[in-house]
Amino acid sequence: MSTELGRANVELGDIRAEVASQLEHLHWDVRHREVGVVTQTGDGVAHLRGLPSAGYGELVRTSSGVTGMIFDVRPEELGILFLDASESVSAGDEMHSLGRVPSVAAGPELLGRVVDVLGRPLDGGQPIHSNEFLPMEREAPAVAERRPVRTPLRTGTKVIDSLLPIGQGQRELLLGDRSTGKTALALDAILAQRSSGVICVYAALGQRKSTVAEVVATLKRGGALDHTIVLSADADAPAGQQYLAPYAACSIAEYFMRAGRHSLIIYDSLTAHADIYRRISLLFERPPGREAYPPDVFYLHARLLERATRLRDDLGGGSLTALPIADTLGGNVAAYIPTNLISITDGQIILDSHLFNEGVRPAIDVGLSVSRVGGKAQPPILRELASDLRLVYSQLNELENFARFGAELEQEARARLERGRRVREAFKQVRLAPLTLLQEVGTLFAVREGYLDRIAVAEVSAFLSALCEELRAVPADVEASLYTDAHLSAETEGMLRTALKSVCGRRSERAHHES
Numbered sequence: 001m002s003t004e005l006g007r008a009n010v011e012l013g014d015i016r017a018e019v020a021s022q023l024e025h026l027h028w029d030v031r032h033r034e035v036g037v038v039t040q041t042g043d044g045v046a047h048l049r050g051l052p053s054a055g056y057g058e059l060v061r062t063s064s065g066v067t068g069m070i071f072d073v074r075p076e077e078l079g080i081l082f083l084d085a086s087e088s089v090s091a092g093d094e095m096h097s098l099g100r101v102p103s104v105a106a107g108p109e110l111l112g113r114v115v116d117v118l119g120r121p122l123d124g125g126q127p128i129h130s131n132e133f134l135p136m137e138r139e140a141p142a143v144a145e146r147r148p149v150r151t152p153l154r155t156g157t158k159v160i161d162s163l164l165p166i167g168q169g170q171r172e173l174l175l176g177d178r179s180t181g182k183t184a185l186a187l188d189a190i191l192a193q194r195s196s197g198v199i200c201v202y203a204a205l206g207q208r209k210s211t212v213a214e215v216v217a218t219l220k221r222g223g224a225l226d227h228t229i230v231l232s233a234d235a236d237a238p239a240g241q242q243y244l245a246p247y248a249a250c251s252i253a254e255y256f257m258r259a260g261r262h263s264l265i266i267y268d269s270l271t272a273h274a275d276i277y278r279r280i281s282l283l284f285e286r287p288p289g290r291e292a293y294p295p296d297v298f299y300l301h302a303r304l305l306e307r308a309t310r311l312r313d314d315l316g317g318g319s320l321t322a323l324p325i326a327d328t329l330g331g332n333v334a335a336y337i338p339t340n341l342i343s344i345t346d347g348q349i350i351l352d353s354h355l356f357n358e359g360v361r362p363a364i365d366v367g368l369s370v371s372r373v374g375g376k377a378q379p380p381i382l383r384e385l386a387s388d389l390r391l392v393y394s395q396l397n398e399l400e401n402f403a404r405f406g407a408e409l410e411q412e413a414r415a416r417l418e419r420g421r422r423v424r425e426a427f428k429q430v431r432l433a434p435l436t437l438l439q440e441v442g443t444l445f446a447v448r449e450g451y452l453d454r455i456a457v458a459e460v461s462a463f464l465s466a467l468c469e470e471l472r473a474v475p476a477d478v479e480a481s482l483y484t485d486a487h488l489s490a491e492t493e494g495m496l497r498t499a500l501k502s503v504c505g506r507r508s509e510r511a512h513h514e515s
Helices: 002-024 158-163 182-191 209-221 240-257 268-282 295-306 336-344 353-357 378-386 388-406 411-426 439-446 455-471 476-482 490-514
Strands: 036-042 045-050 059-062 065-073 079-083 094-095 105-106 132-135 173-176 199-205 228-233 263-270 321-327 347-351
Touching: 065 240, 079 240, 132 209, 132 240, 132 439, 158 173, 158 336, 158 378, 158 388, 158 439, 173 182, 173 268, 182 199, 182 209, 182 263, 182 321, 182 347, 199 209, 199 240, 209 228, 228 240, 240 263, 240 295, 240 321, 240 411, 240 490, 268 295, 268 321, 268 336, 295 321, 295 336, 321 336, 347 353, 378 439, 411 439, 439 476, 439 490, 455 490, 476 490
Parallel strands: 173 321, 173 347, 199 228, 199 263, 263 321
Antiparallel strands: 036 045, 036 094, 045 079, 059 065, 059 094, 065 079, 105 132
C-alpha cells in the first residue's frame, strides 16, 4: 500500500513539473476594456452609463463606427456629443473609449483643399495623407513666448490699411449686420496674401453648402486657393463638427506658425458657433444665462482667440493673425456675443447697414471702429499719408447733418465738408479687388496733394481707378521699398506725379472731345 502511494506521489510530482514547464512558455494576454451603454439619444447627443475611467474631451465610438466626444461628465452618466451622423445609434448600444482626444491632420498637404473637421476631403479630390496630427484643443502660447505686434498684415482694403491697420499676430473683429460685406472683407484679406507668403485658413461655420462653394470658387478665380485651406462645418454637419470646427482650423493654422511661417485665419462666423454651443448646452440641460447662452460662452471664444499671436524669434518668429466675424442685429454692438468678442480681441471693424444702403462700400463706420495696435503695425509711408484722414472722415457725418438741416456753414467748414466727401469717395472700393501697397500709396498721395479737389465728387472713383491701372506697370522693386522707407523718396514721388499727370491729361482730352 505504501509502495503504491509513493509511486502515485512520484507520478503526481512529474505531472506538476511538466505543467509548470509548459506554463513558463505561455504568454498571457489579458485585455480589459471598459464599455458604456447608451441610455438616451437624439439631436446629435447621447447619455451614456459606464466608462468610469473616461474623461472630458475623450473620443468614444460605437461598435458600428459612429464617433463621439465626451462633452458632459456627471456622477452617474456621461454626455456624448457625436461627430458623425448618429441616426443609427439607439438606446442599449455599447460605446468604448478610444483613449485620445480629437485631433486634426495638419501640414502643407492640406493647401488648396476643402476638408471637414475630421480631415476628410470635401472637394472630391484624393484622400489627404498627413504625418502630422495635432489636438484640436491646445493651450495658448504663454506670455513669455510672445513678441509685440509690429509687422503689418495688409488686407488690400484702403480704409483698413490706412486708418485701421492690422498687424501679424493681431485679433481684429469684423462686426456688423448680415449682408453688410464682412465676408467680402475677409476674402479680400486672403486674396491680398497671394504674393506675401502668408498661409490662410478659412473656417466656414454653420453656413449653407452653396455659400461655401461660392467662397471656394471666388478664391480659385482670384488665384488664392493654392495658399488657402478651407475647413467647412456647414449647417447640415453634425453639431459636434460645428462645435469643434474653429478649434480644428486654429490647430491647422498653428502648425504653420510653429514652423516659423505667418498664417491668417478667418472664423466665419463666431455668432453661429455660439449659437450651436447654446443649443448643445441646452440639450445637456446646462443652466442658461444671458440671452439663453451658457455662462461659460465667454471662455468658449477666449481660449480660441488667445491662440493668435506672434512668437519670439528664437521660437521661429511665426505668427497667427485672427479675423473673427460676428453678426449684430439692428446694429446693436452691445449684445452679449459682440461685447464678449470686443473684450477679447485687439480691435473691431464695424460695418454699418445704413452706410451700406447708401452705397458706401466697404460700409465701415470709421468713427466706431478701432485697431488697438494702430500705427505700430503700419508701413511708415501709409502712416504719414493718412495722418489726418481719420479726423476728416469722422467729421464728415457731423458736417453733412448740419448742411442737411439748412445750417449756414462757414467757408472753412464748407471746404472741410467738400474734402471729406472726396475722402469718403476715395476710400470706396470694388468688392473682391484688393489693392497693392503702391496703389494705396498713390490714392492717399492724390488725396493729400489735392488732386481730387479739382474734380467732381462723382468722378473720384473713376479717376482713382485709372490711377491704379496706371500704377500696375510700375516695377515690383518700387513697391518693395515702400515697406521700409519712412518717407516718400524723390524718385517715388516723381513717379506718382507722373502717373497722376498722365491720368489728368487723358481725362482732359476726353472732356475736350466730349465738348
